[in-house]
Amino acid sequence: MAKASEVIFTEEPHFYDDVCQYVDQAAQFTNHDKGLLNQIKACNSVYRFQFPIRRGNSFEIIHAWRVEHSHHMSPTKGGIRYSEMVNEDEVMALAALMTYKCAIVNVPFGGAKGGIKINPKNYTVAELENITRRYTVELIKKNFIGPGIDVPAPDYGSGEREMSWIADTYLTMNPGQLDALGCVTGKPIALHGIAGRREATGRGVAYAIRECVSVAEDMKALGLTAGLAGKKVIVQGLGNVGYHSAKFLIEFGAIVVGFCEYEGAIYNENGLDLDDVFNHRKSTGSILGYPKASKEFKDSSEGLEQDCDILVPAALENQITDKNIARIKAKIIAEGANGPTTPAAAAAFIENGGIIIPDMYANAGGVTVSYFEWLKNLSHVAFGRMGRRYDENSNINIMNMVESTTGVTLTAEQRAMIAKGATELEIVNSGLEDTMVRSYHEIREIKMSNKKIDSLRTAAFIGAVDKIAVSYMNMGIWP
Incomplete structure (x- = not known):
């Protein structure tokens, strides 16, 4: 049986093929029927379409996609990417x-993804709204959206605003549908979104890294101590995922020493102030020229190659390749983005003793909290609303009884801390943390169960393939 590092990969990066090769690599450690494995890999539905929009006195053709990869669970789930680089192969791979x-973190959705081939910066808000609403209408016409069919979410280039337009368009075309708001997640709180969704992916990345470095045995093999305290981190991308990954890693005790963006990179081995860097970029349009950086690079890729313990690529795919992997000094790569490391680069990094926390686990915080939002929309009640006051009153009664029997008097601050019932945000974060913690150790146990499984990615794919295969067999498709 071949090791993961022995699998031969194509030189040119083809994202969907890369994903399929990872499945093939994991399939070596399973006993599933070849036909079943082919079904698991295949994209069930690929909808490619185009539509015109008016810009001034002329028309422009917009190219768009929606891919539903697997229907072993319903609905399917996945974000919509707004980017000039969107293509069919990418959307299929992301789906x-x-x-x-979803299988890895035990969220009961099939995979899907959407893409609109535009640069949002080149369009007015009104034009973006027109594009988003027309895209939604096209999905509705083909039955590619609905709370029990396919549920989009934000992705690169889109956010709460675009999701609110999608929700409103779906509501308009489906009057009286009770669960209509469950047609999309990542909505604003005012439109029945959920607390914590915006920062969920970055928070999940931070939880994933924290769990990885908490295993003393694994860190010893890397020459590192257990725990995040003092670990040096470089983050690529200051968007939603990169910013929040850095924010929570700092809260957990890590030191962010570098930031990389498309315009360049900055570095300071003593650490960088996240909000200060963010505000500098907001005011100047670039992270370059930040006065507290000891080094800066006009070539962003050079920023990835500086000294650190943990590298967090949280931008786009194919950022770490066989052309630069030998210069990467990090001992852990935590994939905040989808597919930032090519298979050849990943194999080389692991061969040299590094650990890669794979994307489909590391950045699963977004879909996990999207699942919570979907549940909230179907139940029509916010998390914590029914029980929060009951919990507070119960805790107050317990404190009163303890004080009366022991003679100990708690301060007002202590009483408030103990009595407090959980808010929606606290419940969401608790559910996310539990999901990321359990899933990491489930993946690691698979890896440790067989010495020939040489990466967490292969272990994660093995677990996912097994779960999806069981779902198909339970559907009666395979005996």
Whole structure:
């Protein structure tokens, strides 16, 4: 049986093929029927379409996609990417990764993904709204959206605003549908979104890294101590995922020493102030020129190659390749983005003793909290609303009884801390943390069960393939 590092990969990066090769690599450690494995890899539905929009006195053709990779669970789930670089191969790959991602963190969705081939910066708000609403109408016409069918979410280039337009368009075209708001997640709180969704992916990345470095045995093999305290981190991308990954890693005790963006990179071995860097970029349009950086690089890729313990690529795919992997000094790569490390680069990094926390686990925080939002929309009640005051009153009664029997008097601050019932945000974060903790150790146990499994990615795919295969067999498709 071949090791993961022995699998031969194509030189040119083809994202969907990369994902399929990872499945093939994991399949070596399973006993599933070849036909079943082919079904697990295949994209079930690929909808490619185009539509015109008016810009001034002329028309422009917009190219768009929606891919539903797997229907072993319903609905399917996945974000919509707004980018000039969107293509069919990328959307298919991201849809496939969503299938495996949901299986890994035990979220009952099939995988899907959407893409609109535009640069949002080149359009007015009104034009973006027109594009988003027309895209939604096209999905509705083909039955590619609905709370029990396919549930989009934000992705690169889109956010709460675009999700609110999608929700409103779906509501308009489906009057009286009770669960209509469950047609999309990542909505604003005012439109029945959920607390914590915006920062969920970055928070999940931080939880994933924290769990990885908490295993003393694994860290010893890297020459590191257990725990995040003092670990040096470089983050690529200051968007939603990168910013919040850095924010929570700092809260957990890590030191962010570098930031990389498309315009360049900055570095300071003593640490960088996240909000100060963010505000500098907001005011100047670039992270370059930040006065507290000891080094800066006009070539962003050079920032990835500086000294650190943990590298967090949280931008786009194919950022770490066989062309630069030998210069990467980090001992852990935590994939905040989808597919930032090519298979050849990943194999080389692991061969040299590094650990890669794979994307379909590391960035699963977003879909996990999207699942909570979907449940909230179907139940029509916010988390914590029914029980929060009851919990507070019960805790107050317990404190009163303890004080009366022991003679100990708690301060007002202590009483408030103990009595407090959980808010929606606290419940969401608790559910996310539990999901990321359990899933990491489930993946690691698979890896440790067989010495020939040489990466967490392969272990994660093995677990995902097994779960999806069981779902198909339970559907009666395979005996």
